[in-house]
Amino acid sequence: MAWIYLLVAGVTEIIWAIGLKEAHGFTVLLPSIVTIIFIVVSFFLFAKAMETIPIGTAYAIFTGIGAAGTAVVGILLFAEGAGAGKLFFLALLLVGIIGLKLADGKEETD
Numbered sequence: 001m002a003w004i005y006l007l008v009a010g011v012t013e014i015i016w017a018i019g020l021k022e023a024h025g026f027t028v029l030l031p032s033i034v035t036i037i038f039i040v041v042s043f044f045l046f047a048k049a050m051e052t053i054p055i056g057t058a059y060a061i062f063t064g065i066g067a068a069g070t071a072v073v074g075i076l077l078f079a080e081g082a083g084a085g086k087l088f089f090l091a092l093l094l095v096g097i098i099g100l101k102l103a104d105g106k107e108e109t110d
Helices: 002-023 028-047 055-077 086-105
Strands: none
Touching: 002 028, 002 055, 028 055, 055 086
16 A cells, blocks of 8 residues: 555656646646645555655655656647657666666565
8 A cells, every 4th residue: 555655646646746837836826736736645545655666766766756757748738849869868777766666675685
């Protein structure tokens, strides 16, 4: 269940990041309210996930989902650039997120 919390927390991070853009410095009411709600939901789910997922893994995945997802939304909805380099590093970020998930709990102990 913790991994589901972490995934949803990352997705809600994307939503509040978009909300920050649309709130224009918290001067537009509705996007400001949506942003604050999703910040609270995001951090609540992130905290729940960290009850069982190691903090380093959880934080890297949480911010990775948010960063990659927000970049993709920027490309798709806000006409931000999508050059080969940007797409390559977004893919690399996603591979890293998947790798962290796969490696969690499988480290060798001495």
